[in-house]
Amino acid sequence: MASALTNLFRLARAxxxxxxxxxxxxxxxxxxPLPLKLAYAATWPVRVISxxxxxxxxxxxxxxDALASLGPSYIKLGQFLATRADLIGPELASDLRHLQDKxxxxxxxxxxxxxxxxxxGKLEDHFAEFGPPVAAASIAQVHKATVIENGQPRKVAVxxxxxxIERRFRRDLDSFxxxxxxxxxxxxxxxxxxxxxxxxxxxxxxxxxxxLRLEAAAxxxxxxxxxxxxxxxxxxxxxxxxxxxxxTVEWIDGIPVSDRExxxxxxxxxxxxxxxxxxxxxxxxxRDGFFHADMHQGNLFVDEQGRIVAVDFGIxxxxxxxxxxxxxxxLHGLITRDYxxxxxxxxxxxxxxxxxxxxxxxxxxxxxxxxxHGRTASxxxxxxxxxQLFAYTEVFDMQTRPELILLxxxxxxxxxxxxxxxxxxxxxxxxxxxxxxxxxxxxxxSGRLREAGEGAEVLGRILTDLPxxxxxxxxxxxxxxxxxxxxxxxxxxTIERIGAAxxxxxxxxxxxxxxxxxxxxxxxxxxxx
Numbered sequence: 001m002a003s004a005l006t007n008l009f010r011l012a013r014a015x016x017x018x019x020x021x022x023x024x025x026x027x028x029x030x031x032x033p034l035p036l037k038l039a040y041a042a043t044w045p046v047r048v049i050s051x052x053x054x055x056x057x058x059x060x061x062x063x064x065d066a067l068a069s070l071g072p073s074y075i076k077l078g079q080f081l082a083t084r085a086d087l088i089g090p091e092l093a094s095d096l097r098h099l100q101d102k103x104x105x106x107x108x109x110x111x112x113x114x115x116x117x118x119x120x121g122k123l124e125d126h127f128a129e130f131g132p133p134v135a136a137a138s139i140a141q142v143h144k145a146t147v148i149e150n151g152q153p154r155k156v157a158v159x160x161x162x163x164x165i166e167r168r169f170r171r172d173l174d175s176f177x178x179x180x181x182x183x184x185x186x187x188x189x190x191x192x193x194x195x196x197x198x199x200x201x202x203x204x205x206x207x208x209x210x211x212l213r214l215e216a217a218a219x220x221x222x223x224x225x226x227x228x229x230x231x232x233x234x235x236x237x238x239x240x241x242x243x244x245x246x247x248t249v250e251w252i253d254g255i256p257v258s259d260r261e262x263x264x265x266x267x268x269x270x271x272x273x274x275x276x277x278x279x280x281x282x283x284x285x286x287r288d289g290f291f292h293a294d295m296h297q298g299n300l301f302v303d304e305q306g307r308i309v310a311v312d313f314g315i316x317x318x319x320x321x322x323x324x325x326x327x328x329x330x331l332h333g334l335i336t337r338d339y340x341x342x343x344x345x346x347x348x349x350x351x352x353x354x355x356x357x358x359x360x361x362x363x364x365x366x367x368x369x370x371x372x373h374g375r376t377a378s379x380x381x382x383x384x385x386x387x388q389l390f391a392y393t394e395v396f397d398m399q400t401r402p403e404l405i406l407l408x409x410x411x412x413x414x415x416x417x418x419x420x421x422x423x424x425x426x427x428x429x430x431x432x433x434x435x436x437x438x439x440x441x442x443x444x445x446s447g448r449l450r451e452a453g454e455g456a457e458v459l460g461r462i463l464t465d466l467p468x469x470x471x472x473x474x475x476x477x478x479x480x481x482x483x484x485x486x487x488x489x490x491x492x493x494t495i496e497r498i499g500a501a502x503x504x505x506x507x508x509x510x511x512x513x514x515x516x517x518x519x520x521x522x523x524x525x526x527x528x529x
Contacts, residue, residue, distance in 0.1 A: 007178035010171075014070055021066035060095040067099060072138030072165065073172035073206070075101055080202050080409065097412065105136035106162055111143060114160045118243040126241050128153065135298070139165055139209050139314065144251060147241070155251035156238055157311070159212060166210055173203050192397065205293075205406070209314040212247035218290075218313040219249065225288040231276045232308050254301030254309050257417060268306055274422035276308050278430050281414045282331075285317070285407065286324050286438040293317040293406045296413050297420065317406035322349055325442070327407065331435040334369040334385075335428045342369075353397050364392050372428065 067078040082096035111133070115123050123130055129146035136142075143158045180195035208214050216237045223234050241248035255262045257277070263270060277300065284291040292299075294315040301309045319327065326349045333342025343362035346352045352361055368388045392398070418425050 004178065007175045010175045011179055014074070014175075017070055018063075018066050021062040021069075023063050023066050059091075060098040063092065063095045064099045068103070071168065071172070072103065072162070073169050073176075075099065075103075075138045076206060077176065077202060080198065082409065082412070097416075101137045103136055103138055105133040105141050108132060110163050111141070111160050114163065115158070115246055118246040119241060127156075127158070130158070138162075139206070140212075145248075147238070147248075155253075156241070156248050157235070157251050158241070159215075159247040159249075159312075161210060161212065161245045169206055169210070173199065173206070176202070201406070205315055208316070211244050213242060213244055215313050216242050216247055216249075218316045221290060222284070222288075222292070222310075222313065222316075225284065225290060226280075229280065229283070231306070232280045232310070233303075234310055234313070249311075252301050252303070252309050252311060254303045256297065257300040257302060257308075257421065258297040260421075263302060263421075266302075268302055271422040271425070273302060273306075273308065274418040274420075274425045275430050277421065278414055278418040278425070278427065279434050280308060281410065282327075282431055282434040285319060285410075286328050286434065289319045289321070289324050291317045291319075291407075291410065293410045294413070295410060295417060297417055300417065315406070317410060319407065323407070324438070325349075326351070328435045328438040328442075331428075331431050332439050334365070334372065335432045335435065337369060337373070339363075339365045339369060351398055356396050361396060364396070368392075 063078070067074045078096050078099045079101065082093055082099065112123050112130075115126065115130075119126050126147070127145040128148050131144045133141040134144050140159050140161045143160065145156050145158045146153050147156055148154075176199045177196065180199045183190050183195045216239065219234050219237050223236075226232050226234065235250035235252055238248040238250070255266060255268075257263075257273070260270065263273070277295070281291060281295060292310050292313060292315075294312060295310065299310060299312045301311070303309050326345055329345035330342050333339060333345070339362040340358070342365050343352075343358050346361060347354065347358055368385060372385070415427060418427070418430075
């Protein structure tokens with residue numbers, strides 16, 4: 001752990017770089033804590049000197065250039081904060097959406113060394129051809145290479161981590177944690193935004209990104225999940241040439257989603273592709289609870305069959321059943337104008353404290369949802385919707401939900417990609433079938449029947465185990481007899497354990513747990529009677 005002085009020095013350097021690029025420290029109108037006021041005042045000379053050099057540069061270019069000059073971890077932080085208008089203000093959040101994860105490539109000599117250290121032997125032992133980098137980002141870069149299998153050449157993409165990237169991230173994350181803890185300690189209004197939890201999420205995702213075996217596993221898992229999806233696929237993993245710092249996958253010869261002219265020339269329907277991008281993302285998030293969390297244009301291609309092919313699975317998101325229900329219900333509720341239902345799911349998920357009336361929160365959602373239905377498709381923005389939801393977080397004492405940060409970030413990115421293909425894409429009409437299908441499947445008749453079947457299965461296992469339970473109870477008959485004399489009861493520790501287990505189980509799991517507990521009491525009572 002770095003010392004407080006070291007972290008302060010690093011953060012001060014970052015502040016100076018931001019000042020040099022003319023970046024505003026604090027959103028306009030925000031009540032500024034004294035330390036930030038002092039920091040802003042201290043950088044006044046730097047801002048004055050650098051102002052002529054920044055004149056005429058667009059505001060979004062200033063922040064993106066500043067973060068790029070600070071290095072990989074600040075680029076990642078900026079991408080995270082782009083979805084947190086409640087934390088940094090809508091103006092800065094909008095600017096950060098232009099931030100691209102691009103850095104100059106490292107040398108071929110370093111790439112060769114990395115491959116040989118990761119896979120053993122010489123680079124030529126693994127690749128017949130190995131070209132220069134074709135893409136370079138904050139954590140890794142990609143090379144096009146050729147392997148020979150069964151006497152036939154096959155093109156592959158080789159992803160290699162940047163040298164010493166782990167050490168760089170550890171150092172900067174330490175500074176981020178230091179700043180987040182200071183904010184939580186000295187700025188009480190920020191505590192509900194949970195800045196430390198935000199850094200926790202950033203730390204976890206970057207840690208996963210820096211083990212390329214985990215990325216390979218993510219590709220494999222998504223390939224299984226989407227095997228029956230007709231309009232989407234992922235590249236195959238070359239496990240023989242994959243290690244912690246090197247990942248080898250099938251080379252994709254598709255048309256980049258960003259190249260509209262090439263897509264049109266190849267006869268692809270751009271409106272259809274826009275729908276596929278949005279529905280694919282929502283289907284993966286809701287159906288599988290596992291989604292690509294970095295679906296920007298540079299990571300999406302269209303193959304000859306018109307399928308979307310995703311690459312770069314370094315950032316993945318996972319949602320539990322609670323979060324998946326929240327996503328489906330909020331979309332379905334806003335689309336169908338069922339604001340009471342959309343409000344109820346916020347309370348069910350624990351996102352809104354219970355001391356706020358559900359009807360009042362439903363009224364707030366109505367204020368967000370109704371304008372959507374009075375605007376043209378091109379005017380509806382998922383990003384704007386999220387911004388309006390964030391605006392109500394303070395009013396209703398809603399804390400930051402770290403598990404939804406990646407989802408929020410990804411939804412904004414996917415919206416941008418879909419709109420680049422079809423500027424008039426109606427996000428809500430496109431999303432509605434996916435949300436409706438998930439709600440009906442999980443909470444309609446079929447969902448209820450499936451839950452009943454699962455509950456019956458759990459209860460059946462309990463009944464199957466009853467002979468063994470009775471045998472153990474018979475061995476403890478003396479203890480039960482003593483219990484019978486003094487009265488039969490559940491002590492406080494047992495109740496606490498049941499409560500803890502109840503909180504972890506599904507509704508049918510909870511029912512089965514209580515049935516089992518009551519069955520034990522009934523058997524015990526019969527034995528001692």
